[in-house]
Amino acid sequence: MLLTREGITTDDSGFHRWENDKAVFYWKGFLYIQGVLAGLPSVRHFATFFTESNLDQDVLHLKGSYLMVMKVKQLNLYYCFVDSSGCHDAFYTEDAISSSFLTLAGHKNLNITKMNRQAIMEFLNFGHLFENKTFFEEIRKIDSNELLVFDRRKVMVKQKKLTPIYDESQPAVDFHAFFQQLSQSLRNQRVSVDLSGGIDSRMIGVLLHYYGVDFETTISGREGIQDVDIPREVASLFGVSLHVTHPILDHLEEEVEELFRISDGLNDFLRHYRTLQHNRSRVQRGMEIAITGIGGELFKDFFWLQDFPFYASKKANLSRLFHTRFLPIPCGHHYFDDSFVPLQQTLTKQMLDEFSPYVLETNTKTYDNIYYHYRMKSIAGKYLTAANHVLPTYAPLLDEDLVRYGFQLNRRERIFNRFHRKIITHLNPEVSKIRTSEGGISVSTDRLEVAKDVRKYAVSYSKRLMKMLGRKVLKKSYTSDSPEHPELFTTIRQLRHTQESLSLLKEVHILHPDLTIDQIHNQHLGNLISLATLIFFLDRKKTESKGQQAGLWGERQMSILSHS
Numbered sequence: 001m002l003l004t005r006e007g008i009t010t011d012d013s014g015f016h017r018w019e020n021d022k023a024v025f026y027w028k029g030f031l032y033i034q035g036v037l038a039g040l041p042s043v044r045h046f047a048t049f050f051t052e053s054n055l056d057q058d059v060l061h062l063k064g065s066y067l068m069v070m071k072v073k074q075l076n077l078y079y080c081f082v083d084s085s086g087c088h089d090a091f092y093t094e095d096a097i098s099s100s101f102l103t104l105a106g107h108k109n110l111n112i113t114k115m116n117r118q119a120i121m122e123f124l125n126f127g128h129l130f131e132n133k134t135f136f137e138e139i140r141k142i143d144s145n146e147l148l149v150f151d152r153r154k155v156m157v158k159q160k161k162l163t164p165i166y167d168e169s170q171p172a173v174d175f176h177a178f179f180q181q182l183s184q185s186l187r188n189q190r191v192s193v194d195l196s197g198g199i200d201s202r203m204i205g206v207l208l209h210y211y212g213v214d215f216e217t218t219i220s221g222r223e224g225i226q227d228v229d230i231p232r233e234v235a236s237l238f239g240v241s242l243h244v245t246h247p248i249l250d251h252l253e254e255e256v257e258e259l260f261r262i263s264d265g266l267n268d269f270l271r272h273y274r275t276l277q278h279n280r281s282r283v284q285r286g287m288e289i290a291i292t293g294i295g296g297e298l299f300k301d302f303f304w305l306q307d308f309p310f311y312a313s314k315k316a317n318l319s320r321l322f323h324t325r326f327l328p329i330p331c332g333h334h335y336f337d338d339s340f341v342p343l344q345q346t347l348t349k350q351m352l353d354e355f356s357p358y359v360l361e362t363n364t365k366t367y368d369n370i371y372y373h374y375r376m377k378s379i380a381g382k383y384l385t386a387a388n389h390v391l392p393t394y395a396p397l398l399d400e401d402l403v404r405y406g407f408q409l410n411r412r413e414r415i416f417n418r419f420h421r422k423i424i425t426h427l428n429p430e431v432s433k434i435r436t437s438e439g440g441i442s443v444s445t446d447r448l449e450v451a452k453d454v455r456k457y458a459v460s461y462s463k464r465l466m467k468m469l470g471r472k473v474l475k476k477s478y479t480s481d482s483p484e485h486p487e488l489f490t491t492i493r494q495l496r497h498t499q500e501s502l503s504l505l506k507e508v509h510i511l512h513p514d515l516t517i518d519q520i521h522n523q524h525l526g527n528l529i530s531l532a533t534l535i536f537f538l539d540r541k542k543t544e545s546k547g548q549q550a551g552l553w554g555e556r557q558m559s560i561l562s563h564s
Helices: 040-049 055-061 101-107 119-126 175-188 200-210 225-239 254-262 269-284 302-307 316-324 342-346 347-358 364-390 402-407 411-427 449-472 487-493 497-506 522-545
Strands: 003-004 005-009 014-017 024-033 063-071 079-082 146-150 155-159 191-194 213-222 242-245 289-291
Touching: 014 040, 014 497, 024 175, 024 364, 040 055, 040 242, 055 063, 055 146, 063 155, 063 213, 063 364, 101 522, 119 347, 146 497, 175 200, 175 364, 175 402, 191 411, 200 213, 200 411, 213 487, 225 242, 242 269, 242 316, 254 269, 254 364, 254 522, 269 364, 269 522, 302 364, 316 347, 316 364, 316 411, 347 411, 364 402, 487 497, 487 522, 497 522
Parallel strands: 191 213, 191 289, 213 242
Antiparallel strands: 003 005, 014 024, 024 063, 063 079, 079 146, 146 155
């Protein structure tokens, strides 16, 4: 979708359109109003009560993972916004709005010469950009709290009336009522629920099953790992089979262009290869919506672990948070051309400065605030947006109402998975007793089960701490239980595209000319390839704008790129 002075174009097949005498509505992704059937019925219902004067409040009734554009006929104005949880990406400049960063960058004829060098460095370390940044200063991601108004001349930015998650004067929603209403909204959908060996997806499955949703369960991964073996037991108690998608690498080279498209140039696109296959399998089975347990970390102490057991400290250790939870394996200085080395040297300070506005009165509240606003709206938002290209995907535990609920939970409720245990045991005691991939513990409140779990929990904590240490000290990023294909990185290193990507990054003076592929850590390899592919893409668009035809890589015109 591209909205400019000339009007709106929606050549993306994922967009829906409906109009009444008041407005034209365009939307993409999964959208619903609590208790109202998802999709068009919810849009129709929204059309009955929204007003321009209260739109900043009215849009809060819409939930899901979506982008919406409304053209109000009488005013000849366009309103544009994403879900209030920030789970769907969209972008704007001073005079255009788009569902795609790549489309907007091509429309503005931008290329490497205008790229933000600090953004390049951030991307090469993380494989994405945090907050609402893009590679170009003039293109910005729409924030979850923003309501854009476009009058065919310029884009004006207003604010929704969202209450901060840490504002405890705002009462939290009823957790069970939320899922009961969500279940009513899913009655017109063929639902596929991600079910791993962990406890977050299990809690989602138990809630939807209890409230009467008819769904399939599915997982993507290799045979023999816990996240494939354990869910079969859970699915059988739900009375459904578990669909397993095994990752394959046979067509990775051929899929590069599609992977790059759905990642929108702002994500390591190789991270989507397994989930792309998984979502295609669901579509083939006729599924219409995928539900995932992403966000369950905000109901337990997952993101506090580095401070264990001091969960009531008045001071947050932002440096430790950064080095253990964000970047345990930074890019080596030897990767870079001399002009980029200083940027790598100052990266940590820059990121810690960006954490500062999120600091609250205790360490754990600070970590939650950073995790949701800084980390998950960036990482989960890109994952869910990419998934929406194939199959609408929703993470209810990232809904800002439920995030606020988790934030206001007593700290003790989030230790030892107490919150999950109470929910799952109350609704499905048999499912609660099945072991999990988190150290083999159950999620039962039964005294005998809890007694057995205490020791396992302590061992699991120790292993998790050691894994964090291993990532930081030993530079190991994957475990034997990874769902990825064991030959993934071997295959990536052998791709023709990989060699071309590294050559380009050397020619444009980002990578050091003597760097070899063997010197690049697996953690960073996809980031490098994705950045090079973006540079290729932007050069191709420039070539096409001159009326010339080009393939994916285009005519590179290195005289421009090498002087960037």
